[in-house]
Amino acid sequence: MKKQVLFIQGGGDNGYQADAALVKSLQEGLGENYEILYPQIPSNDDAPDFGWPEQIGEQIASLKDGFVLVAHSLGASMLLKYISENEARFKTAGIFLLAAPFWSGNEAWKQGIKLCEDFARQLPKNSRFFFYHCKDDKEVPFDHLEQYRQNLPGATFREIETGGHQFGGRINLVAIDIKNLYI
Structure with a gap:
């Protein structure tokens, strides 16, 4: 049976299309023993969190234990928000976050997407987390990784x-x- 990988797109008007290249690269790198699920996550501009955490939760609920989560940019921060604010009812092999923004500030639009102050203590204890960030990222400053x-x-x-x-x-x-998770 193929290992399941759920890839959560980044935000923006063409986030889904832009991240398709990342999904293709990941599938090429993983090979045929992995199945990448790449649902389009539409934004609800009326919701303070754009409705993403709920949609991410629905996607996770459909997976079999041992799956992998990969998320890019806004998707990465919303994935962290979801898993830090909801009791883990799943077992994941690993969580891979690419160019994840660390939201801060008092602007009204950020309040629904910021992580709780104690988010790290709320994350599932049995999950491994991997963060990736390019030093020349012009969208999400590199210091967010820190x-x-x-x-x-x-x-x-x-x-x-x-x-x-x-x-x-x-x-x-x-x-x-x-792949190294399964060695």
């Missing part, structure tokens, strides 16, 4: 020299890390 490092010192952090916000369309390192 915020996660301070909150989750037990996670794995990968600093990538170049590739920008879209990792140059290649995420081979993520595929290698996923």
Whole structure:
């Protein structure tokens, strides 16, 4: 049976289309023993969290234990929000977060997407976390990675020299890390 990988897209008007290259790269790197599920997550602009955490929860509920979660940008921060605010009823092999923004500030629009102050203590204890960020990312500042490092010192952090916000369309390192979970 193929191992399931749920990929959560980044935000923006064309986030789903833009992240398709990352999904393709990941599938190429993982090979035929992995099935990547890539649902489109539409935004509800009337909801303070754009409705993403609820949709992510619905996607996770349909998976079999032992799956892998991969998320990019806004999707990564919303995945963390969902799993830190909801009791884990699943067992995941690993959680892989690419260019995850660490929302801060007092602007009204950020309040629904910010993580709770104690989010790290609320995360599932049996999950491994991996963070990836390109130093030349112009969308999500590289120093956001440091915020996660301070909150989750037990996670794995990968600093990538170049590739920008879209990792140059290649995420081979993520595929290698996923495969290593099963060795």
